[in-house]
Amino acid sequence: MTMAAEAVITTMTPHLSLPDWVFPPPEGFVAEDLDHIPDLPAHTELIDGSLVFVSPQRHFHQSVIFRLHAALDKLAPAGHEVIQEMSVKLGPQQRPEPDLIVVGPQAVIGSEISFFEAEDVVLAVEVVSPDSAVRDRERKPVLYAQAGIPHYWRIEEIHGKPAVFVYEIDPATNSYVAAGVHHDRLKLSVPFDVDIDLDTLYVLRSR
Incomplete structure (x- = not known):
């Protein structure tokens, strides 16, 4: 102001x-x-x-988060946990709230926890909304990579369907490199084995 x-x-x-x-x-x-x-x-x-501040979210955003959370819950290895809409402290003045994160066994889980440390996070996921597009495409990936989060997925709505842009950290530069764009099926071996039919993440009911 x-x-x-x-x-x-x-x-x-x-x-x-x-x-x-x-x-x-x-x-x-x-x-x-x-x-x-x-x-x-x-x-x-x-x-x-x-x-x-977060604007009211569209149905696409909420549907993809809900269904992806459920899918990752089934795929994450023992000791890992999928967390929805909790903030991550990346630095003294950086505490974004990814749409989803996967934390590893070293993360402290409990009712008193209000945020996670960057080193707890193995994967951060953002589902792009119109008001968050610049942050999700430009600023947040830089912050996540600088904090050492090894994997980042950005999900966009393209032609009414989710597309997943996958990034992995390059330890030599501490920045993300693109590792593929997935339109129909998300099949990966890192950060753990993933095989998700992307058509199941967003289903419009016919009237």
């Missing part, structure tokens, strides 16, 4: 009680702030010290 906008709120609506997070600190928020800011909207992310 600009100083001009802040002045308008202050002078025109003095009776309005605004939450503190409307006015971020000059240095930006830190990852731990997400656990302590009162009345913060659900699924708020922290990227580069700024709060990012």
Whole structure:
């Protein structure tokens, strides 16, 4: 929010009680702030010290997440767990919330856990929405790779069907390299054996 906008709120609506997070600190928020800011909207992310709020999601987004979660639950090795919409601390001012993550046996699981560390995550998945396209295609892959998350999948709706863009980390550059685009079937051997009919992830009922 600009100083001009802040002045308008202050002078025109003095009776309005605004939450503190409307006015971020000059240095930006830190990852731990997400656990302590009162009345913060659900699924708020922290990227580069700024709060990012989630818009209402389309049916495609929710359907793909739900069905992919179920499919990965059946495929993940013992000791791994598929987690939906929980944030990952990537750095002091980076705490995004992937749509899905798979965490390894070293991850601490419990009712008191509100986020995971980057080293817990073996796979991060984002299902692209119109409002998240730039973040999911550009900024988040950079952050996930820099934090050492070895695998990243980006899922897009193409011609009414899900397409999975698969990335693996290059340890020499600490950045992702493209490992294929999958339209009908997702068949992989890393981070574990995966074989998913992508047509089952999004099914429109005929009227």
